[in-house]
Amino acid sequence: MPDSETRTAMRERHLQAHEDALADIVIEPWIGGTSVSGSEPIPTRDPVIDEPITAVPVCDDELVNQAVQVAWDGFETWSDRTPTDRSQRLSEWVDVLEEHLDELALLECLDTGKPLSEARGEVEGALRTLEYYAAVARTQQGSQIPAQGDLHMYTRMEPYGVVGQITPWNFPAWAAAWKFGPALAAGNCSVLKPSAYTPLTTVRMAQLSDGIFPDGVINVVTGGGSTTGATLTEHEDVRKLSFTGSGSVGQEVMQTAAARIAPVTLELGGKSxxxxxxxxxxxxxxxxxxxxxxxxxxxxxxxxxxxxxxxxxxxxxxxxxxxxxxxxxxxxxxxxxxxxxxxxxxxxxxxxxxxxxxxxxxxxxxxxxxxxxxxxxxxxxxxxxxxxxxxxxxxxxxxxxxxxxxxxxxxxxxxxxxxxxxxxxxxxxxxxxxxxxxxxxxxxxxxxxxxxxxxxxxxxxxxPEGPYGGFKESGIGHDLGRAAVEQYQQPKTVYVNLDSPEI
CATH class of the missing domain: 3.40.309.10 (Aldehyde Dehydrogenase; Chain A, domain 2)
Incomplete structure (x- = not known):
C-alpha cells in the first residue's frame, strides 16, 4: 500500500478508535462523586495523527475551591472509616478497574502514543499498586513507647486531611495510582490534577470509583499547570502537596508550599x-x-x-x-x-x-x-x-x-x-x-x-513495595512502599499519666 494510503488508513483507524473509546463516556472533572462542567475546553491530542481525541474542560479557581471544599466534607466521613474499611473500598475499586482494563488501556494508548501492549501493562501496574495499598491499609499501626511506670505513652498516625496531587503526562494511569493509593490508604482525601496533555485515564479511573468511596474522597480537576495547578498548590486548605514533573515546576511548588508551611513530596527529573x-x-x-x-x-x-x-x-x-x-x-x-x-x-x-x-x-x-x-x-x-x-x-x-x-x-x-x-x-x-x-x-x-x-x-x-524517590535535585520524599503512606500521615504522641491503682 502506498505511504499516502497507509497514512490515510492510520488516520481513519485512530479517529474510529477515538469514537469507540469515548462512545459511552464524557471526560469532565470529577468533583464530589460526580462529573461537573468546566470552562474553556482544551483538546487532548493523539500524538500518532496529531488530531484531537476530545476536548477536556478546564477547572477555574471556583471549581478548584469547590473540589477542596467537598474533599474536606468527604474527609469527615472517610477519616472515621477503619483501616479495614478503607482497604475494602480500595479493593472494590481495583475490581471495577480490572473489569475496564481494555477500555483504560485503549485510552492510555491513544492519549500517550504508547504501544497498546505497553499501555495495558502500565494500567495493570496501576491496579497492582492500588491492590498493594489496599493490603497496606489493613496493617497500619501506632506504637507503644516504654517510658515509666506511671506513664502510658503511645503514638497514633493521623492523615493530613485534604492533599493536593499533580501527575505528569508520561505515565498518567500509573502515576495516578502512585498518588491515590497511599493517600487514601492513609485516610486522606485527594484533589488530583493530571497533565492537560494526558488526562483521559485519570478521569476515567475516578469515574469508575462512583459508589465505592464516600463523595469527595477522590476528586480530579483538569486544566493546565499554570492555571488549575497553580490554584491547587496555592490553596490554603490543602494540607499536603505531592508533585511529579519537571524540576523547575517542582521548585515553584516547593516555594508555594513553604509560604504556608505545607509539606511536599517531589519526584522530579533525572539523568541516570x-x-x-x-x-x-x-x-x-x-x-x-x-x-x-x-x-x-x-x-x-x-x-x-x-x-x-x-x-x-x-x-x-x-x-x-x-x-x-x-x-x-x-x-x-x-x-x-x-x-x-x-x-x-x-x-x-x-x-x-x-x-x-x-x-x-x-x-x-x-x-x-x-x-x-x-x-x-x-x-x-x-x-x-x-x-x-x-x-x-x-x-x-x-x-x-x-x-x-x-x-x-x-x-x-x-x-x-x-x-x-x-x-x-x-x-x-x-x-x-x-x-x-x-x-x-x-x-x-x-x-x-x-x-x-x-x-x-x-x-x-x-x-509498589519499594520506596521510589530521588536524591539531590531529583526530589524530596517517596512514592510507593510503606514510606509513601507514612508521608501522608502525621505522628501524634499521646502521654497518659497514670495513678497507682486503687480498689
Missing part, C-alpha cells in the same frame, strides 16, 4: 547512569541500556540515559546497542508489531530534536537515529528514531541535561573510581544502573551511586 563493567554479560548490559532509554520512547524520569562503559568493552557495547536501536519497529501503537510509538506531544518532539542538534554541534558522534523516520505514513506523528551518541564528554549538554526522549549517550571509563565519579557528576540522583557479574561490584556500586533507586543487570522492574 548505567555503569557497564568489563565483566558484564554484554547482552544483559545492552538490554538494560535499551530498555532504560527506549521504553516509553524515553519519556521516563528515571531513564538510564547515560551509558558509562569500561574502555575494554566500549566498542562491542556500542555495536550491539546501535544494532538494538535500529531493531525497533516504529509504527501505529494499535498494531501488535509496533515496539516504539511517538513522543507524546509536539513540544517534546521539538525538545528532543533540538537536543540531537545540540549533541552534534557539541562534537558528539550520532551513531544512529535521532531523526524522524523516512516512512511517510508516520509523518503526522511525533516520531523520533532511537538515537545513540558516542564520543560524549562529561561537560556536554547531552550528558548533563534531561532530554526525555529516546537518546542514549555513551561515555567510557578506565577505573572503578572514575566510573563512580562520572556517575555522580550530575545535579540529579533519581536512579542508576549497574551491569556486572561480580556480586562485590554490584553491591559496592549500588552503595556508591548517589541515587534513590539502583537497578542491577536490568532496567526495572518497579514494584
Amino acid at each position: 547512569p548505567l555503569l557497564v563493567f568489563p565483566d558484564a554479560d554484554m547482552q544483559t548490559a545492552v538490554d538494560a541500556a535499551a530498555a532504560g532509554v527506549y521504553y516509553s520512547t524515553g519519556e521516563i524520569c528515571d531513564a538510564l540515559s547515560r551509558a558509562i562503559v569500561h574502555e575494554d568493552v566500549h566498542d562491542e557495547f556500542v555495536d550491539r546497542l546501535v544494532a538494538r536501536a535500529e531493531s525497533y519497529t516504529l509504527g501505529d501503537p494499535l498494531d501488535d508489531e509496533t515496539t516504539l510509538g511517538p513522543l507524546t506531544n509536539e513540544d517534546q518532539f521539538e525538545t528532543v530534536s533540538d537536543y540531537v542538534t545540540i549533541g552534534r554541534n557539541e562534537g558528539a558522534t550520532l551513531a544512529t537515529g535521532g531523526t524522524a523516520p523516512d516512512d511517510r505514513a508516520l509523518a503526522d506523528g511525533h516520531y523520533v528514531e532511537p538515537a545513540v551518541f558516542t564520543d560524549v564528554e562529561p561537560d556536554m549538554r547531552i550528558a548533563r541535561e534531561e532530554i526525555f526522549g529516546p537518546v542514549q549517550t555513551v561515555q567510557s571509563f578506565e577505573t572503578y573510581d572514575e566510573a563512580i565519579a562520572l556517575a555522580n557528576d550530575t545535579e540529579f540522583g533519581l536512579a542508576g544502573g549497574v551491569a556486572t557479574e561480580s556480586t562485590d561490584i554490584a553491591h559496592q556500586a549500588a552503595a556508591d551511586i548517589d541515587a534513590g533507586v539502583v537497578y542491577i543487570n536490568a532496567y526495572g522492574p518497579i514494584r
Whole structure:
C-alpha cells in the first residue's frame, strides 16, 4: 500500500478508535462523586495523527475551591472509616478497574502514543499498586513507647486531611495510582490534577470509583499547570502537596508550599547512569541500556540515559546497542508489531530534536537515529528514531541535561573510581544502573551511586513495595512502599499519666 494510503488508513483507524473509546463516556472533572462542567475546553491530542481525541474542560479557581471544599466534607466521613474499611473500598475499586482494563488501556494508548501492549501493562501496574495499598491499609499501626511506670505513652498516625496531587503526562494511569493509593490508604482525601496533555485515564479511573468511596474522597480537576495547578498548590486548605514533573515546576511548588508551611513530596527529573563493567554479560548490559532509554520512547524520569562503559568493552557495547536501536519497529501503537510509538506531544518532539542538534554541534558522534523516520505514513506523528551518541564528554549538554526522549549517550571509563565519579557528576540522583557479574561490584556500586533507586543487570522492574524517590535535585520524599503512606500521615504522641491503682 502506498505511504499516502497507509497514512490515510492510520488516520481513519485512530479517529474510529477515538469514537469507540469515548462512545459511552464524557471526560469532565470529577468533583464530589460526580462529573461537573468546566470552562474553556482544551483538546487532548493523539500524538500518532496529531488530531484531537476530545476536548477536556478546564477547572477555574471556583471549581478548584469547590473540589477542596467537598474533599474536606468527604474527609469527615472517610477519616472515621477503619483501616479495614478503607482497604475494602480500595479493593472494590481495583475490581471495577480490572473489569475496564481494555477500555483504560485503549485510552492510555491513544492519549500517550504508547504501544497498546505497553499501555495495558502500565494500567495493570496501576491496579497492582492500588491492590498493594489496599493490603497496606489493613496493617497500619501506632506504637507503644516504654517510658515509666506511671506513664502510658503511645503514638497514633493521623492523615493530613485534604492533599493536593499533580501527575505528569508520561505515565498518567500509573502515576495516578502512585498518588491515590497511599493517600487514601492513609485516610486522606485527594484533589488530583493530571497533565492537560494526558488526562483521559485519570478521569476515567475516578469515574469508575462512583459508589465505592464516600463523595469527595477522590476528586480530579483538569486544566493546565499554570492555571488549575497553580490554584491547587496555592490553596490554603490543602494540607499536603505531592508533585511529579519537571524540576523547575517542582521548585515553584516547593516555594508555594513553604509560604504556608505545607509539606511536599517531589519526584522530579533525572539523568541516570548505567555503569557497564568489563565483566558484564554484554547482552544483559545492552538490554538494560535499551530498555532504560527506549521504553516509553524515553519519556521516563528515571531513564538510564547515560551509558558509562569500561574502555575494554566500549566498542562491542556500542555495536550491539546501535544494532538494538535500529531493531525497533516504529509504527501505529494499535498494531501488535509496533515496539516504539511517538513522543507524546509536539513540544517534546521539538525538545528532543533540538537536543540531537545540540549533541552534534557539541562534537558528539550520532551513531544512529535521532531523526524522524523516512516512512511517510508516520509523518503526522511525533516520531523520533532511537538515537545513540558516542564520543560524549562529561561537560556536554547531552550528558548533563534531561532530554526525555529516546537518546542514549555513551561515555567510557578506565577505573572503578572514575566510573563512580562520572556517575555522580550530575545535579540529579533519581536512579542508576549497574551491569556486572561480580556480586562485590554490584553491591559496592549500588552503595556508591548517589541515587534513590539502583537497578542491577536490568532496567526495572518497579514494584509498589519499594520506596521510589530521588536524591539531590531529583526530589524530596517517596512514592510507593510503606514510606509513601507514612508521608501522608502525621505522628501524634499521646502521654497518659497514670495513678497507682486503687480498689
